[in-house]
Amino acid sequence: MPLPPPGPVARVLVTGASSGIGAAVARALAARGYPTTLVARRADALADLAGELGGLSGLEHEVHAADLGTDAGLDDVRALLDDERVVGLVNAAGFGVTGRVADLADDAGQRAALDGLVRLNVLALHDLTVAAVGALVRRARAGGPSGAVLNVSSITAFQPLPGAASYAASKAFVQSFSEAVHAELAGTDVTLTTVSPGLTRTGFAEAAGTDAFDQVPDLVVGEAADVAEAGVAAMARGDRSITPGLVNQLSALGGRFTPRTLLLPALKAGMEHFGA
Ligand SMILES: NC(=O)C1=CN([C@@H]2O[C@H](COP(=O)(O)OP(=O)(O)OC[C@H]3O[C@@H](n4cnc5c(N)ncnc54)[C@H](OP(=O)(O)O)[C@@H]3O)[C@@H](O)[C@H]2O)C=CC1
Numbered sequence: 001m002p003l004p005p006p007g008p009v010a011r012v013l014v015t016g017a018s019s020g021i022g023a024a025v026a027r028a029l030a031a032r033g034y035p036t037t038l039v040a041r042r043a044d045a046l047a048d049l050a051g052e053l054g055g056l057s058g059l060e061h062e063v064h065a066a067d068l069g070t071d072a073g074l075d076d077v078r079a080l081l082d083d084e085r086v087v088g089l090v091n092a093a094g095f096g097v098t099g100r101v102a103d104l105a106d107d108a109g110q111r112a113a114l115d116g117l118v119r120l121n122v123l124a125l126h127d128l129t130v131a132a133v134g135a136l137v138r139r140a141r142a143g144g145p146s147g148a149v150l151n152v153s154s155i156t157a158f159q160p161l162p163g164a165a166s167y168a169a170s171k172a173f174v175q176s177f178s179e180a181v182h183a184e185l186a187g188t189d190v191t192l193t194t195v196s197p198g199l200t201r202t203g204f205a206e207a208a209g210t211d212a213f214d215q216v217p218d219l220v221v222g223e224a225a226d227v228a229e230a231g232v233a234a235m236a237r238g239d240r241s242i243t244p245g246l247v248n249q250l251s252a253l254g255g256r257f258t259p260r261t262l263l264l265p266a267l268k269a270g271m272e273h274f275g276a
């Protein structure tokens with residue numbers, strides 16, 4: 001029983017909750033009866049969502065504005081995991097940067113964005129996951145409730161991606177780290193699940209500076225609510241990993257098993273077509 005039954009003291013902390021997949025995950029959790037602690041930088045968007053969720057669920061949804069790309073923000077959020085009411089963590093905060101590394105290196109803003117990407121997608125996720133897993137296992141061993149973590153990866157985790165090299169590598173880290181910890185947790189009452197979406201309609205494209213999402217068939221672009229439903233259901237079951245949608249599952253398979261000598265030139269050409 002990884003995610004314990006819902007109730008007022010079965011709280012789930014969700015990062016990246018001010019928009020997109022994180023907000024949709026918070027809605028899916030609230031609909032199941034879990035109070036949430038909503039984390040991101042934009043306090044106003046979090047407060048709006050907390051109001052919406054409170055109206056729907058009758059539960060108390062808390063807001064914590066923090067920049068997880070800073071030591072202070074990360075320290076603050078890590079401390080929230082010490083709260084004994086927290087039985088779950090969802091790491092959804094993340095963003096992408098597109099472009100060739102050699103070009104990004106020559107632009108101070110893009111260079112800083114690449115560093116920020118690694119700080120948020122890799123270091124913050126790793127830090128919060130380690131803190132949550134440690135606290136949840138300790139509490140479960142002491143007779144407390146079970147617990148669950150959900151990490152948001154991506155289909156880009158399954159192969160290198162020229163034109164989004166740092167982003168795809170950050171998600172490869174998320175996937176590998178999370179699957180390994182899932183195995184380590186066997187036999188405890190705590191689970192770690194990874195959800196690996198493909199293109200999903202959120203604020204991601206604008207933040208990543210790409211209009212690729214507008215150039216591909218609608219069939220290829222999923223909805224945040226569907227990703228959230230699949231992710232939360234897998235988290236509740238304590239599954240290792242889920243890739244929502246047939247198109248994404250095929251893409252992940254292709255990424256894993258196509259020889260790199262064939263795959264990398266094709267991906268490079270595809271990303272160049274989209275201006276990356
Ligand atoms: N959309 C897609 O196609 C896909 C997305 N993903 C992953 O899904 C996750 C969610 O992205 P998505 O919902 O798509 O995109 P959005 O841009 O809609 O959401 C990103 C979230 O991350 C938060 N965030 C960004 N920077 C920081 C920071 N420094 N500190 C705290 N929070 C931060 C944003 O809040 P704020 O700006 O208020 O801080 C926002 O809530 C990401 O990890 C992304 O890599 C995976 C596969 C596909």
Ligand SMILES: CC(=O)[C@H](N)C(=O)O
Pocket residue numbers: 096153154155156164197198199200204
């Ligand atoms: C390829 C993308 O940019 C997408 N957001 C993903 O993570 O799959």
